[in-house]
Amino acid sequence: MNIVIANKKGGVGKSTLATNLAVEYSNRLGSTILIDIDVSNTSLKFMQRRADLELDSKNLRVALPKSIDDLDDLLSSDIAEYKIVDVGGYSDDLAIAAILGSDLLIVPISDSPQDKDTTLEFIDTIKTAQKDGFLKDCIFVLNNVNPLAKFETLAKEVDYVRENGFDLCGPIGTYKIFSFAHGGGQSVCEINHLSKASSAIAKLISVIAERTNG
Numbered sequence: 001m002n003i004v005i006a007n008k009k010g011g012v013g014k015s016t017l018a019t020n021l022a023v024e025y026s027n028r029l030g031s032t033i034l035i036d037i038d039v040s041n042t043s044l045k046f047m048q049r050r051a052d053l054e055l056d057s058k059n060l061r062v063a064l065p066k067s068i069d070d071l072d073d074l075l076s077s078d079i080a081e082y083k084i085v086d087v088g089g090y091s092d093d094l095a096i097a098a099i100l101g102s103d104l105l106i107v108p109i110s111d112s113p114q115d116k117d118t119t120l121e122f123i124d125t126i127k128t129a130q131k132d133g134f135l136k137d138c139i140f141v142l143n144n145v146n147p148l149a150k151f152e153t154l155a156k157e158v159d160y161v162r163e164n165g166f167d168l169c170g171p172i173g174t175y176k177i178f179s180f181a182h183g184g185g186q187s188v189c190e191i192n193h194l195s196k197a198s199s200a201i202a203k204l205i206s207v208i209a210e211r212t213n214g
């Protein structure tokens with residue numbers, strides 16, 4: 001299964017969701033590869049921190065495709081049961097190649113009005129893939145939002161998502177444990193599986209399972 005996490009807007013939580021999902025899929029479900037299309041090699045550094053701390057990663061690998069052909073090869077291979085793509089370091093060509101190879105596209109967004117224009121540009125990219133019949137499924141995830149706010153209140157701030165015909169899920173609140181986890185090469189569930197952040201990740205994993213039939 002190819003789960004692709006993308007948004008043209010930077011800093012919305014693509015790498016945060018990608019690393020947490022990759023660790024959880026590998027710990028709970030089966031062989032997983034974290035595919036990182038980012039020149040800053042966020043995932044590689046994350047995996048190095050796991051290795052330094054001798055955390056169990058026998059089911060988890062990382063790949064850094066440098067071209068669209070490399071990415072296509074990975075997405076069409078059976079190198080792992082779960083392939084999680086972090087479309088960081090945004091490039092239209094790589095993002096389109098990732099969208100076309102996805103079983104589910106996950107688009108993290110914040111509720112900030114400042115993000116709207118860039119996210120709308122990305123929605124145009126998604127709609128082109130959709131129009132050509134290449135997009136299997138797509139869901140937007142509210143991330144890094146006030147944990148006390150109600151979902152419907154937050155959803156109104158990003159009404160353009162539903163107006164464009166996309167489903168919205170979450171919310172994933174702003175929790176410090178996400179940055180501790182990233183800095184330590186861990187998922188939030190590995191640090192504290194009873195945390196609210198862990199529940200939010202578990203909920204996202206069940207939404208993904210529902211949409212992809214497992």
Ligand SMILES: Nc1ncnc2c1ncn2[C@@H]1O[C@H](COP(=O)(O)OP(=O)(O)OP(=O)(O)O)[C@@H](O)[C@H]1O
Nearest residue numbers: 010011012013014015016088144173174175178179
């Ligand atoms: N739910 C959250 N709670 C707290 N902090 C968060 C949350 N989601 C993301 N962050 C923080 O926001 C910052 C940006 O997140 P992240 O690096 O995952 O975004 P990104 O979309 O991958 O960015 P880029 O476009 O630069 O690759 C990081 O410091 C991360 O720890």
Ligand SMILES: [Mg+2]
Nearest residue numbers: 014015042088
């Ligand atoms: Mg990133």
